[in-house]
Amino acid sequence: MIILHDFEIGIEEYEARGKNNSFPAFDRCPNCQCIAQGNVHRNGFYWRYGITEEKELYIPICRFRCLGCTVTISILPSFLIPYFQHTLDWMVVRLSKVLKGKKIKGSRQQLEQHKKRYYERIHWIHSFFMDLGYKLGFTQDIRKEAQKYMTMIQDFGKSTSFFRRSWGHLSSYFMGKLILPYLSSKKNNIHPT
């Protein structure tokens, strides 16, 4: 299970704090909801990359495990997208540039993969905005639609605003491929420690 968490700091600060970041604690398991005291335990870290425009960072992701249902819970900082090394901000900037035909540094092949994924997910983005009450058409011109929705994502506020708000819509997330049964929504019982 992945829980998105806003640490209210950027990735560089998060990297500097490392295992000493303010990780949340759980009153109850967000999966089985069991309220037995102390059922949700810290279960170490895994390490992953976070690639920004300037550099590659290597950061710890805190894990928990529930003794009741045995689910493993990862606390993903909201500046990262599950299963992508590029940070959310950098991903949005790269996509918006490539959609306008601008040059971007980094692997061309990877960029094409990300662009392809974005195109595959445009209907999901469209459906998120429709759910919010936007009145939107969807034309056959997919390139135009791709640019339109990228502009809407950017106008929504910071990248993280769109990302966090749309997190869990139809059990998926921005750039996500699969519907995740274990994707937690915002309504969880976590509190900062």
Ligand SMILES: [Zn+2]
């Ligand atoms: Zn549980």
